[in-house]
Amino acid sequence: MTCSKKCLDIPVWRRYTLTIEEAAGYYHIGEGKLRMLIDEHPNEDFYVMNGNRALIKREKFERYLDQATAV
Template identity: 40%
Template structure:
C-alpha cells in the first residue's frame, strides 16, 4: 500500500490553488468575496438564509456554487 507523504499533499494543494477562480465549480466564502467584491459579512448573511440557492453545505463548511451565484448577482438589484 502506498503512503502519501506530506510533500505530495503540499504539491497537490499548490496545484489546486493555481486553478483560476472562474474555472472552479464551487468557491469558498473568501474566494467568492474576491470574485464578487461582496464583503465576507454580507456573503455570510446571504448563505445563512435557508432559501439561499447557491450555497453547498459540506459538513460545517459552506461553499458557493459559482454559476448559481453568478445568476443571483445578475438578477439582483440590491444585496
C-alpha cells in the same frame, strides 16, 4: 507520476465552488454579507454546505446576482 500543488491549482473563474473568502475577493462582496445572504436564503441553490463550511456555487451565484437589484 505525481503532480505538484502548482499544477493542480485551478483559476477561480474556472472553479465550480468557492470558499466564502474566495467569493468575497472575486465578487467584491464582504464575507459577512455573503454569510448573511446564505442565512437569509436557506432554500437557494447558490451554495452548498460541506460540514459547517459554506461553499458558493460560482455560476449559480452569478445568476442570482444577475437577478438581484441589491445585495
